[in-house]
Amino acid sequence: MAIIEAVDYGQSYGKYEVLRQLSFSVDPGTITGLLGASGSGKTTLVKAMIGMLRPTRGEISVLGKRMPNLKTAPRIGYMAQNDALYDELSARENLSYFGRLYHLRGDRLERRMDQVLAFVGLSEAKMPVKLFSGGMRRRLSLAIALVHEPELLFLDEPTVGIDPVLKETFWTEFAELKTKGVTLFVTTHVMDEAMRCDRLLMLRNGEIVADGTPQELIAANGTLDAVFLKGAK
Amino acid sequence: MDAVTVARRVVKQVVKDRRTLALLLFAPLFILFILYTVITSPASRPVVGLVDQQQAYDVLAREAEVVRYDSRKQAERAMDEEKIDAYWAGETFVVEGTSRSRSKLSEAALSKTLAVMGAGGMRIEAPDIEYLYSSGDATLFDTLAPALMGFFIFFFVFIIAGISFLRERSTGTLERTLATPLALRDLVAGYFIGFFLFVSVQTVLIQWFIVNVLDVPQNGDYLLLLFVNLLIATVALTLGLFLSSFARTEFQLFQFIPALILPQVFFSGIFDISEAPRWVELLSSALPLTYAARALVDVMIRGRGFMDITFELLILSGYAIAFVILNLVLLRKERPS
Structure with a gap:
């Protein structure tokens, strides 16, 4: 059974139609990449899938629930495009806040904080977040998305603005999460990242113009860059 | 010339931000008109x-x-x-x-x-x-102190609450918080409780400064006065949270001050508006600070008790409840589930 299913889904802001007639499904335990140029509607689609937008047309089901549905929130992790951190607080204080909002308490919260901080390599970072580098902020942002052990993870351009080494670390971590059964939905416009996905959806002007495995898309278009450029036109 | 390039960009930017443009052009006229109307109203006969x-x-x-x-x-x-x-x-x-x-x-x-x-x-x-109340040698500040105290509490709480919530929006932490299972009522209540702790300290400090340091006569119950001030702070807190939804930047939040906050000063008892035109009276009766100032004068100068200011307290509570409900309605738009 699909973990995400969109049927004839459309989204408008007033008279501006951002997404139109999207139909796709995502299998559990996979990494799906959403490709598209800036402004193609990637973030809007992610927001609809995490329940922050009510579809203006059609429907989106996530974890078997028609969205928006607050009951899905404890099972979903979300890493936004901006870091969305409290600068005055430390990494642990940020994590504790969001962990508590996901109803983690006591030993379980402490254990999860230790685990995710180690996972993103921030166990030793005790200073306020405002002193963090860009890469550290992205890592903490990922840790917050993981703190409650979600089964479905939405990552909106998770590697924007970080160095190649950290990018590699992130993708190793994503692959590790996948082996644990977590489903990942990642937006990106970086081609080498797209190659690491099990499946790619290409958005252009609010519509899906390509859908398949990276290998299928390369076979049909020559290179992934060609798919992207075709999509960007 | 580089200066011309910069100037052209500034002009373009301001022209496209209609709210700023309107504020720049019309807010001073609006404030001046209100002041003119209030000050030039004929002094009523005693x-x-x-x-x-x-x-x-x-x-x-x-x-x-x-x-x-x-x-x-x-x-x-x-x-x-x-x-x-x-x-x-x-x-x-x-x-x-x-x-x-x-x-x-x-x-x-x-x-x-x-x-x-x-x-x-x-x-x-x-x-x-x-x-009967105060004395013939009471200074101008003594008689204005209750209204000024209410205004300053209202103003600073509004600014602090508004900017904090605005930052939650602009940094994306609000969106991330809304992506958790947190109920909207808990978000608003949590914000309220968290800020209320600081607002209470600020309110106690302002009241203590006016009454004990500036030695303004205080004929009423100190705790009742504190209760009124905390209720005023509550209204300002909920209004700040509410209006922050309509601003994208701190600059836009400040634009609400001349439009919505400043006029309240003129109508809150600092000026005698008993002979002002009907619209001034109507506007005054629609603004929370009017009731705040009335309650403060009643307690501080007239030395009246809780039962005498029930009406004003009910109105202020009504404003606070209304702003909380409006906050919830707006947040529901941001997270429809």
Whole structure:
């Protein structure tokens, strides 16, 4: 059974139609990449899938629930495009806040904080977040998305603005999460990242113009860059 | 020239931000018009009760609205009900004293009356002037202090609450928080409780400074005064959270100050608007600070108790509840589930 299913889904802001007639499904335990140029509607689609937008047309089901549905929130992790951190607080204080909002308490919260901080390599970072580098902020942002052990993870351009080494670390971590059964939905416009996905959806002007495995898309278009450029036109 | 390039960009940017443009052009005119209307409203004649100096009636009636009373008790009751500014009973002329301007008008009416009667050969003993509340030597600040205290609490709490919530929006932490299972009512309540702790300290500090350091006379219950101030802070807190939804930047939040906050000062008792046009009266009765100032004057100067200011407290509570509900409605738009 699909973990995400969109049927004839459309989204408008007033008279501006951002997404139109999207139909796709995502299998559990996979990494799906959403490709598209800036402004193609990637973030809007992610927001609809995490329940922050009510579809203006059609429907989106996530974890078997028609969205928006607050009951899905404890099972979903979300890493936004901006870091969305409290600068005055430390990494642990940020994590504790969001962990508590996901109803983690006591030993379980402490254990999860230790685990995710180690996972993103921030166990030793005790200073306020405002002193963090860009890469550290992205890592903490990922840790917050993981703190409650979600089964479905939405990552909106998770590697924007970080160095190649950290990018590699992130993708190793994503692959590790996948082996644990977590489903990942990642937006990106970086081609080498797209190659690491099990499946790619290409958005252009609010519509899906390509859908398949990276290998299928390369076979049909020559290179992934060609798919992207075709999509960007 | 590089300066021209910068100037062109500034002009373009301001022209495209209609709210800023409107504020720049019309807000000063709006504030000036309100000030003009309030200040140029004709000074109303004081209302003076006359108990037994009936020979003074005709002369006094030239200077004031005169109401006759059969006994001193009747006049006292009328003053308690805020129907008269002063009354003349025998050898005393009692001035209510909560409004400095109306007190001075009443005193002026008396001295003119005495002068005219004296010139006309009528023998009359000048009465002793007594103040029911405050005293004749109360400074302008003493009489304005209750309204100013309410305004400053309201203003600073509004700014702090508004900017904090705005930052939650602009940094994306609000969106991330809304992506958790947190109920919206818990978000609003949590914000409220968290800020209320600091707002309470700020309120206590302002009240302590005005009453204990600046030595402004305080005739009422200190704790009741604190309760009123905390209720004012509550209204400002909920209003700040609400209005922050309509601003994308701190600059836009500040734009609400001349439009929505400043006019409240003019109508909150600092100026006498009893003779101002009807629209001023209507506008004044729609603004929370009007009720705040009334309650503060009642407690601080008149020394009244909880039951006497129930109406004002209910109105202020109503504003706070309404702003909380509006906050929830707006947040539901941001997270529809």
